[in-house]
Amino acid sequence: MSYSTELLKGTLKTIILKLLADNKKMYGYEMTQKVKELTFDKIQITEGALYPTLHALEADGLVTTETEWIGKRARKYYSLSPAGKAKTKEKVKELAGFIDTMISLLDIKPKMA
Amino acid sequence: MYCLSDQQIDLILTDIRSQGITTESLQNELLDHICILIERNLETDGDFRQYYSSAIKSFYRQELREIEEETSFLLTYHHHRVISRNQFFLLLSTVLIAPFIGYDLICTWMVSLSQYREWSMPEDGWSSTLVFALCPLLVLLVLFLTPDRFDPLIPQKSTILIGIKPLIKIIPTDVNLIGANPHSG
Numbered sequence: 246m247s248y249s250t251e252l253l254k255g256t257l258k259t260i261i262l263k264l265l266a267d268n269k270k271m272y273g274y275e276m277t278q279k280v281k282e283l284t285f286d287k288i289q290i291t292e293g294a295l296y297p298t299l300h301a302l303e304a305d306g307l308v309t310t311e312t313e314w315i316g317k318r319a320r321k322y323y324s325l326s327p328a329g330k331a332k333t334k335e336k337v338k339e340l341a342g343f344i345d346t347m348i349s350l351l352d353i354k355p356k357m358a
Numbered sequence: 359m360y361c362l363s364d365q366q367i368d369l370i371l372t373d374i375r376s377q378g379i380t381t382e383s384l385q386n387e388l389l390d391h392i393c394i395l396i397e398r399n400l401e402t403d404g405d406f407r408q409y410y411s412s413a414i415k416s417f418y419r420q421e422l423r424e425i426e427e428e429t430s431f432l433l434t435y436h437h438h439r440v441i442s443r444n445q446f447f448l449l450l451s452t453v454l455i456a457p458f459i460g461y462d463l464i465c466t467w468m469v470s471l472s473q474y475r476e477w478s479m480p481e482d483g484w485s486s487t488l489v490f491a492l493c494p495l496l497v498l499l500v501l502f503l504t505p506d507r508f509d510p511l512i513p514q515k516s517t518i519l520i521g522i523k524p525l526i527k528i529i530p531t532d533v534n535l536i537g538a539n540p541h542s543g
Contacts, residue, residue, distance in 0.1 A: 272387075274395070291417070292391060293424060296429060297425060300383070304432075
């Protein structure tokens, strides 16, 4: 079972920034696979959402890019800029606060480990 | 693991371009993405064309150029702020009534000064000032009592962007995206 678009709305930038914070540099396909792996296929990032968002993050100066040629193909690696590192902390903190609020609002009891 | 030939890579790139992806960087990223998918999932003796045509369809809802359009949208409006319809009307009314309020304040200040300087405002001045001061109320009445009249211009489920170049952009659809862009899911 994968989560609905409605639930994921607004979290993609945070997911990408956190992935880059944890993995230094990544390319598009790698990001989609990492998210699938970490969430046991519950979150699947579509190419149609991923690449426009990556380009927007680049335009905002939050990520930097480098291109590596593999035969006839160019592979574009993304990594966090100093501004991106600060933004990641801010976005993760904001999302964590939101999750806490939702747990409280919906009266959800956290699962015991 | 399937090994793509240079001809097959060229074919994919040509197809991506023909489907409306014009940004070179985006072409390269989609090419690399689809090539990895094929190499990792297609059997050595698998049907390249069949796998490619089904894999590329998973990239979009209706057309591949949606990705190009969305990228272009985000790059054009990434400095714009998304506001709701109500916030837009509030902003609009503030901009419209601000000059009137300013005028009224200046008049009040002048009248209070006139008491000390033995000067009084002519009677015509009072009536025109009163009419001028009532205009903001009329603006507010039109904006807030009959908001439906603006539906053709600003539909109920529209997305309004405020920024620079353009100052105001009204998109007549609801933004329903994972990162504030209007098409993807």
